[in-house]
Amino acid sequence: MISQDQLINSVCKKTNIDYPTTRLLFQAIEDASIEYLLETTEENPITIKLFSGLTVGGKYMPERIFRSFDEFYCEPKIKVKAKVTRHFNEKINRLQ
Numbered sequence: 371m372i373s374q375d376q377l378i379n380s381v382c383k384k385t386n387i388d389y390p391t392t393r394l395l396f397q398a399i400e401d402a403s404i405e406y407l408l409e410t411t412e413e414n415p416i417t418i419k420l421f422s423g424l425t426v427g428g429k430y431m432p433e434r435i436f437r438s439f440d441e442f443y444c445e446p447k448i449k450v451k452a453k454v455t456r457h458f459n460e461k462i463n464r465l466q
Contacts, residue, residue, distance in 0.1 A: 410448045423458025427451055 374396065382392050403418055403426065410416045410428035417427040428448045436442040 407448060407450060421458075423455040423461065425453045425455075427453065 378389065378392050378396055381387070382389050385392070399420075403420070406416055406418055407426070407428040410430050412430045412432060415427060415429050417425050419425050428450050431444075431447050431449050433446045434444045436444065
């Protein structure tokens with residue numbers, strides 16, 4: 371697995387931007403993504419395009435009650451999923 375630290379170091383070398391600034395940028399992107407995903411509602415699902423071909427989406431899941439032997443209450447939540455497009459996969463395989 372490539373760690374976030376390794377990715378930041380790679381970006382620093384490619385862009386000639388210092389480590390603290392790049393680290394701050396990564397943290398800001400993460401914070402902004404979380405803020406947008408928290409705005410997800412049942413009527414307004416959120417999709418964030420992080421890169422060309424890589425998206426993260428949030429879908430609102432309303433509260434539910436499951437009944438089997440006992441009753442289980444499931445609180446409302448936001449389900450987050452990542453999606454990689456076919457175009458992104460093809461791009462990776464062309465570079466191999």
